[in-house]
Amino acid sequence: SQTIHQWPATLVQPVGSPLSLECTVEGTSNPNLYWYRQAAGRGLQLLFYSVGIGQISSEVPQNLSASRPQDRQFILSSKKLLLSDSGFYLCAWSVHTNQPQHFGDGTRLSIL
């Protein structure tokens, strides 16, 4: 069966520091991969999605970037974190764009 892993589960970072969040999927090949952010008390916002290695689409302009160095690895990065980057970051995968997305357990990021 397919599984998705995100780490770390929680992270506290100072303003201006870099960020790297990793997501990996097991049990499937060539999945579609997604990064979402959920601000406190609000719905999820899609940040990036990828349909293949090296293919990244950005949904909203922001201080973050994404990369897909391997088929089942999706990385969310920032060179300098802002206070507004705080939130709950979720990675998801799907077999195809018209199939259900399945989410990881998320990373709760706090910026101080």
Next chain:
Amino acid sequence: DAKTTQPPSMDCAEGRAANLPCNHSTISGNEYVYWYRQIHSQGPQYIIHGLKNNETNEMASLIITEDRKSSTLILPHATLRDTAVYYCIVRVVQGGKLIFGQGTELSVKP
């Protein structure tokens, strides 16, 4: 993607059926209805989806009205572990993005 409207909160007694409504009056013919739930501090969990026929799986049933302008998610025998925020989402057949609204906070009480 079409907008959905859900009640902000609902209560349900443990062991009873939980019926969660969703209005999506502007849904298009090529849009599916998806349901997810999010238990506190966890990632959303896929529950079920459908286009126009009613659907059932091991978690829930989805009833879509004939005009497709509304739907109901049914948890047949709610347990305390079903306490969560339930999101109704409409999404184009070939779409990648899920647009989550505020959802319905379901509280299952003993």
